Amino acid sequence: MDDFLSRTEAMIAAWHGIAAPNEPARRMAADLASTIAAFEAVRDLPRFEDEPSSFEAALLDAMEQPQ
Amino acid sequence: MTDLADLSLTEAAEAVRTGDATATELLDACLANIDAANPRVNATIWLDREGAAAAARAADAAVRARAPLGPLHGIPLAHKDMYYQAGKPCTCGSALRKDFVPDTTATVIERMSAAGAFTFGGLNMAEFAQNPTGHNAHHGDCHNPWSLPYITGGSSSGSGAGVASRFTYAALGSDTGGSIRLPASACGVTGIKPTQTRVSRAGVMPLSFSHDNVGPLARTARDCARILRVIAGHDERDPTSARVPVPDYEAALDGDLRGLRIGLPTNHFRDDADAEVLEAVERATEILAARGATVQRVALPHMDAVLAYGGIVSRVEGAAIHARWMRDAPQDYAVHLSARLYGGYAIPGAYYVESLSRRGPILKAFAAEVFSKVDVLATPTIRFRLPTLADTDIDRGPPGTEKRFMAVSDYTRPFNYLGLPAVSLPCGFDANGLPIGLQVAGRPFAEARILRAAEAYQRDTDWHRQRPPVLAAA
Numbered sequence A: 001m002d003d004f005l006s007r008t009e010a011m012i013a014a015w016h017g018i019a020a021p022n023e024p025a026r027r028m029a030a031d032l033a034s035t036i037a038a039f040e041a042v043r044d045l046p047r048f049e050d051e052p053s054s055f056e057a058a059l060l061d062a063m064e065q066p067q
Numbered sequence B: 001m002t003d004l005a006d007l008s009l010t011e012a013a014e015a016v017r018t019g020d021a022t023a024t025e026l027l028d029a030c031l032a033n034i035d036a037a038n039p040r041v042n043a044t045i046w047l048d049r050e051g052a053a054a055a056a057r058a059a060d061a062a063v064r065a066r067a068p069l070g071p072l073h074g075i076p077l078a079h080k081d082m083y084y085q086a087g088k089p090c091t092c093g094s095a096l097r098k099d100f101v102p103d104t105t106a107t108v109i110e111r112m113s114a115a116g117a118f119t120f121g122g123l124n125m126a127e128f129a130q131n132p133t134g135h136n137a138h139h140g141d142c143h144n145p146w147s148l149p150y151i152t153g154g155s156s157s158g159s160g161a162g163v164a165s166r167f168t169y170a171a172l173g174s175d176t177g178g179s180i181r182l183p184a185s186a187c188g189v190t191g192i193k194p195t196q197t198r199v200s201r202a203g204v205m206p207l208s209f210s211h212d213n214v215g216p217l218a219r220t221a222r223d224c225a226r227i228l229r230v231i232a233g234h235d236e237r238d239p240t241s242a243r244v245p246v247p248d249y250e251a252a253l254d255g256d257l258r259g260l261r262i263g264l265p266t267n268h269f270r271d272d273a274d275a276e277v278l279e280a281v282e283r284a285t286e287i288l289a290a291r292g293a294t295v296q297r298v299a300l301p302h303m304d305a306v307l308a309y310g311g312i313v314s315r316v317e318g319a320a321i322h323a324r325w326m327r328d329a330p331q332d333y334a335v336h337l338s339a340r341l342y343g344g345y346a347i348p349g350a351y352y353v354e355s356l357s358r359r360g361p362i363l364k365a366f367a368a369e370v371f372s373k374v375d376v377l378a379t380p381t382i383r384f385r386l387p388t389l390a391d392t393d394i395d396r397g398p399p400g401t402e403k404r405f406m407a408v409s410d411y412t413r414p415f416n417y418l419g420l421p422a423v424s425l426p427c428g429f430d431a432n433g434l435p436i437g438l439q440v441a442g443r444p445f446a447e448a449r450i451l452r453a454a455e456a457y458q459r460d461t462d463w464h465r466q467r468p469p470v471l472a473a474a
Helices: A003-016 A023-030 A032-042 A055-061 B009-018 B023-041 B049-064 B107-114 B157-164 B181-187 B221-231 B275-289 B303-321 B323-328 B335-346 B349-357 B359-370 B401-407 B414-418 B447-460
Strands: B044-047 B076-080 B118-123 B170-174 B190-193 B214-218 B261-265 B294-298 B376-380 B422-429 B435-442
Touching: A003 A023, A003 A032, A003 B323, A003 B335, A023 A032, A023 B335, A023 B401, A032 B303, A032 B335, A055 B359, B009 B023, B009 B049, B009 B221, B023 B044, B023 B049, B023 B076, B023 B118, B044 B157, B049 B076, B049 B118, B076 B157, B107 B118, B107 B170, B107 B221, B118 B157, B157 B170, B157 B181, B157 B214, B170 B221, B181 B190, B181 B422, B181 B435, B190 B221, B190 B447, B214 B221, B221 B422, B221 B447, B261 B275, B275 B294, B275 B376, B275 B422, B275 B435, B275 B447, B303 B323, B303 B335, B303 B349, B303 B359, B303 B414, B323 B335, B335 B401, B349 B359, B359 B414, B376 B447, B422 B447, B435 B447
Parallel strands: B076 B118, B076 B170, B261 B294, B261 B376
Antiparallel strands: B044 B118, B170 B214, B190 B214, B190 B422, B376 B435, B422 B435
């Protein structure tokens, strides 16, 4: 078994008490490697001066002004 | 005479108001189509014929008594089966909630009832609103009324198929990664995902606290505008709902697009797209340009971050909501759903927090850069020719099917993380005769602007008036 997948399954079992329910679940868990890669590629990029900030405040800040 | 079920919602409401039709006649027209075509489409989970008939009679009595009539008076509606109505079933498309009967009613249902509509059924949906295709292992797959082997889009599968099949004048859907826009696109109807926080989620099954949205699917942009005005606005039962005033969306539908700046994204929303889909969208923008809009190419910033962070938020929140059942009864989920949920338990909390904490700054940076150049973005809703149910069946398909399955929502998910409003409307048909959807997105709370563009387009085209073949075969 793929080492990344076996470690992932062990971690989910330890932290959540949940076992892989089927083979597609294992395939999709194995694909978490690409999730990590995508996250690592953007973490710390871009940097923003106003972190932390509220998403709800950002919605209002960027909202459509009355026409 | 036009079949009453072929009327748009606003046309039907006007017919009831003027006495040209009764609510009972509208209900009967919808039920006749359901009886004829639903055995093949499978868009409904339950129907309350007796309760609906009584509600229709009451609505007709109010018209005869010249009582004040709301904007949805006498309109029979069925909704995605995840909107709680006290004393009525609410399966959430699942086996785990097959016997669930809530003791509360969703705020949006209460608001639609107060506007004069009544509910006659619960519509098929992806199990717990968690797939973009319309597969359902417990209630049966929902089939596309334009061609039965093809996906309806999901998760609001019955809402899209039911509106297209003239089973209902409109339907509520929910949209966490595209679940209103995808079935609208695949079934050839119009659907709007409002700005995050625009519509109350009280009494609605949760999937992803940060990305869930409530909105309508209907035949026309005007219908969506009418429903949205009824359901939008702050709700004390949902503290996350915005206190931003709700405009009269229908009043904005004047067909005038002079000065509107349309952006065609040069990145992400062209990646791996089928040429016929891109061509349909570009032809649509030419029609909008003929009404005074200008069209330009625009590069979208931060898309890698939007995609990476957005996927983490949805997966972690969905996993958390389903943790107990995933521990105690994983066999009661369809294979594709438990498979999808499972990976969410391995994503670190630090990733989740970072993804959420950067959402606001990324939105502000995205909006500042994009909306200084254009007012709306125009993209395909689904990037490729519609696949079949078999092509995207994770439960029975070969390894790799999950990638095709997930790709259905590639072009809708970004607007959930960004929280932006987006409407999907029909703009043509692919080589297999299945609808193609145009997605128009705008700034936060710019629903009036994107609905104005959609309605203007529908003045000049008749894609939204086409009847699916399943009705002709009835």
